[in-house]
Amino acid sequence: MLKSLRIDNFTPPEESIYLTYAIKNERREETLLLMTEYKKLLDKALDYLWNKTRIEVKSTTDKRGRHNKKVKVTLPKKKEVYKEFRDQLEKVNLLASHYVDKAINDAFSILKSWRKRVLKGRASLRKPRVKKPYVRIKSTLRKVINEEVRITVKPYEYLTFSWRNTWFKGRVKGLELGEPVIKDDKVYLPFRYRVQPQTPLNFLAIDSNLFTLDAYDGEKFVTFSLKQLYSLKYGMAKKRGKVQSFASKRGKKGKELSRKYSHRERDRVMDYVHKFVNVLLELYPFTTFVVERLDKQNMFKDASNALSRKVSRTVWRTIHNVLKYKAPLHGSRVVEVNPYLTSRSCPRCGHVSRKVGKTFTCERCGFTLDRQLNASLNIYLRMCGLSHLDGIPSKWVGVTPLMGRRRMKAGNPLDSREAQGLRVHIKLYEFQ
Incomplete structure (x- = not known):
């Protein structure tokens, strides 16, 4: 042995x-x-x-009689x-x-x-x-x-x-x-x-949402806006429907037009994702990125038709895969964690709330934080292997959500920037 x-x-x-x-x-x-x-x-x-x-x-056949x-x-x-x-x-x-x-x-x-x-x-x-x-x-x-x-x-x-x-x-x-x-x-x-074998020095826990990626790096919260990508998917879906309707009635001309637009949406989305990931890796080199292991198929089961359409326009897995692909080039790596109950759990006492709106409020200890930021904080704890019983640092106690969305000061290195024609909106949150 x-x-x-x-x-x-x-x-x-x-x-x-x-x-x-x-x-x-x-x-x-x-x-x-x-x-x-x-x-x-x-x-x-x-x-x-x-x-x-x-x-x-x-x-x-289950208990409800479903086959x-x-x-x-x-x-x-x-x-x-x-x-x-x-x-x-x-x-x-x-x-x-x-x-x-x-x-x-x-x-x-x-x-x-x-x-x-x-x-x-x-x-x-x-x-x-x-x-x-x-x-x-x-x-x-x-x-x-x-x-x-x-x-x-x-x-x-x-x-x-x-x-x-x-x-x-x-x-x-x-x-x-x-x-x-x-x-x-x-x-x-x-x-x-x-x-080359390297040890990442920093950590960034990312919570994926419909229009944003909300992250926590151990000291501050950062929000990355994806509204431009969502608008791109929405606009291309409408254009694709018109092209398909036109192509079905135009024969040879319709086929040529359909072939022209067949890969345009995918190419534009991938172009945006690659540029976004490049900016993210420039902001956080030598970092362990912690992302959620998401399954979109399960999200459709209990979602309404309107929410299902919104979820179908997201590209979380694509962003994660491109990040995995490019992270080693910057001395970084990507780790996946289970997202179960990350937005409903209290990072201070571990209590799971039944109802969560835009703001998470713990019914047991009174911990209050934006729901999406709270999810990124819990993802960070899971990456560290910590739970609410492991002695969370005192600086996380008493965190309250900021009222409204603050703009960053001019000259801040994390301010919004242009990257090859791509605008990435980044907003910084601090503890109060």
Whole structure:
């Protein structure tokens, strides 16, 4: 037992993130054969694994007489089917033999993702399929030469893609190339960035709301406004409805217009989110960001139609994912906590209030604070592993909400700022 507990190396494990950039696929005709043949391999791999997948559905009835379905999905084990499976695919393979291994791995990955969604009730029990062809190039099938990558299609048959004249050339200098992904119009190049082991010095607990992100950093409260992002989603939703109505009656012209607007909303939202996260990381470098582990699907169950529409326009998970992606570049990291009862619990005595309006008031000890700021304070305590019994510092006692919204003084480093055309509104709150 002591032998198994022995520590061979005191160096912390190395962490890496991938910076992915896209270049135009200028060799579409040559890559068409590669994508077509790889899709055939992937479809056959999915068919083979689907025939060995077991699905069990059980119907149950709860105390209220409502019928529920429990689904159990059992996937075949890779070790048991790999050898026979690979031999069958190799007989129909027209590409290099390593594409068979990649197709098997991708097929297992697709089925595992489908299984997770089925168990959550977010996917049907039909077999998943690959709609658009693509190829993920295995590391043994690509070779990097200076600022080019050479990809093997068949023995002694290659494709070459270069990023020599791209805008991100300087950013990826000295980084290791991962597994490129070839699609019909673009080639995606993931570069591996090795993160230096660092210990974040600061903490920021963030409570996500409809129009704001309310945060607490251990000394003060800070509010980040997201009204511009909400307005963007609202306006694009209206425009998308008009475009869909027009496209359904205009035939070919309608299809062209619909194709033009299909990704415009997503691109604008992602542009805003990336700029917002960049500003946040500049304000708080070397910080542990604590966010809520939110599930929007559960929010729709008890919400009214009006509230459901508002919640559907939020992009909390997108902001959290982009923050996770970029935080290591600034010496920071992201931690998720359970948001249960964070806005209804008293951080001083732990009492849970049944009714909470705009202002939280503890019925037991009289603690009073804005509901959203109170949630960020409780998230901070959960991140620290503290509860109301662990001796909260005295500076949190007697906190009262500020009347109204104060503007910050000119020259404050946390004041509102312009960042690449993006206005981020930040307001500071202090203890009274």
